[in-house]
Structure formats: structure tokens, C-alpha cells
Amino acid sequence: MSTKYKTSNPEGIYFLSMATVEWVDVFTRREYCEIVVASLRFCIERKGLILHAWVIMPNHLHLIASAAENKELTSILRDFKKFTATQLLTAIQENPAESRKRWMQWIFQSNGARNSQNRHHQFWQQSNHPQELDSNYLMSQKLDYLHQNPVKTGLVEEPAHWRYSSATDYAGGKGLLSLVFLE
Template identity: 55%
Template sequence: MSLKYKASNPDGIYFITLTVVEWADVFTRRDYCELLCDSLGYCQQKKDLTLYAWCIMTNHVHLICSAPKLPDVMRDLKKYTSRFLVEAIKTNPKESRKNWLLWLFKSAAEKSSSHGEHQFWQLGGHYVELNMNGLLAQRLEYLHQNPVKAGFVEEPEQWYYSSARDYAGEKGRLEVVLLE
């Protein structure tokens, strides 16, 4: 992974995208979104993760965040959520795509020596330091407009798994520090 996609400034605010392997639509089920939200909340409480904005889409997650050891926090988040999301898929009696998803995650893991039986997230992550106000505003707008452009909602704040509610003056699912 090139340096431009790594968090090299410990005091920086970063736009990060985490993507499910093969862009599989996993976050179509509320249970899986809640598991990810709970994990993000844990990182906020125990690992000094500050969320400025976030959005869970069906197959990827956008975050605008900072943390003293951001690469370590993201590594731990991905490792934990990977294990628990795969287990949630395995044990969900309503999961009609169970065999296909598990096959997909297993196939991805077989291509990588750094994974166990299943790989949920794509390797690495896309880190962009938001060190200019214009870039920060552009990424914030992009993140909140993602569900609108995908055709899921008419207005950003209608998407439950996003900080757009907080920016619209409503209470969102996770605690965020609003950017001005």
C-alpha cells in the first residue's frame, strides 16, 4: 500500500473507506449494521476514536475520524468486526445468502496469508488526510450524499446509519463531533 493511503499524521483527520471483499452487500441487514455501530462505539469509548462523520452503505463504510493511533484502531476494528460479522452470518437463520457469503469470505482468505478461515474486509483501507478545508467539506458532502446518490433515500438525514442526522440537528446513532 502506498504512503498516500496510510495515516501518517497522528494528529490528522482522515477520510477512510473500508470495503467488504468483492463489494458484497452485507450491510443490508440491520443486525450487521448494529454490530458495526457497536464496534465503532467501543472504539470511541476505549480506543480514543473521534468520529466526525460516518456512513454505512450496503458494502462499504465511510468514516471521517481521528485517533492517536488510528492505523491500530482501524486494524483492531476490522479484525474484531470481521470475526463477529462472519459469526453473525453463520448463525443468522434468516440469512438466505449464508452459503454464498461464507464461500466468498473463505475464497478471499485463501488468497491471503494474513487471514484465517475467512476474510471479511478488503486488505488495507483508503486513508485520505483532510488537511484542507475544501477537501474536508467535499468529503463530508460526499459521505452524506452517498445514500442519496445510491437511490436509497431522498435526503441524507433519512439514512439511519449515517451522521447526516447529527448534521441536520437530529440525534444520530453514534456520537459525533460536528465539523464546521
């Protein structure tokens, strides 16, 4: 059995990537990003998620995270993805300003129909591609990659200017979520 994409070390810190199916640009609207932020906050406060860094991009998000003692990161992420998928699908359906509604619903529904693990819709791609950050070099590399992502894609000029990121925290400001900084 492959261990390449598994959170096999319960005490490990992991770089995680979660993408929408077919890389649909859902997170171009603030209200959808706020659902993700609220869910991350809930996971931090109630489920034992330890968040070290994060960024929401238009069609994916990256986290550097670990789990509190006696908690499983895999379970936290499973619950996070299930909850946010339901909330986001509902928000898309109920958003009168969503001009891409029918197109997005068709993509989520057709992906769900092809996946035996879903009943109706699939919002997130299956894997989180966890990579354990077991050295200072890897931590620094992934932290830089995560924070530079909005800059490299042309969304902002400086990492700290991206609202949906921990770059503000690492630059000395106060961001949207509570973090445990990487050392």
C-alpha cells in the same frame, strides 16, 4: 515507500473507506449494521477513536475520523476491522433468516485462502484508503460525499433519512453515535 494511503500524520483527520471483499452486500440487514455501530461506539468510548462523520452503505462504510492524543488511528482501525469481521462472520453463520449464507461464506473463505495474512476468512478488503483532510475544502467535499452517498445510490431521498449515517447529526438531530463535528 509510498505514503499515498497511510495515516502518516498522527494528529490528522482522515477520510477512510472500508469495503467488504468482492463488494458483498452484507449491510442490507439491520443486525449486521448494528454490529458495526456497536463496534464504532466501543472504539469511541474505549480506544480513542474520534468520529467526525460516518455512513454505512450496503457493501462499504466511510468514516471521517482521527485519533485521540497518544493513540494511533491505524491501530484502532486494525482492531475495529478484526473484531467486526469475527462478529459479522459469526452473525451470518448463526442467522437462520440469512438466505445468502452459503454464498457469502464461500466468498469470505475463498478470499481468506488467497491471502497469506488470514487464517480462514477475509471479510474486509485490506486497505482503508486513508486520505488526510488537510483543508476546509477537502473536509467539506468528503463530508458532502459521505452524506450524499445513500441519496446518490437511491436508498433515500434525503441524507438525514439514512439511519446509518451522521447526516442526522449534521442536520441538527440526534444520531446513533457521538461525534466531534468538523468546523
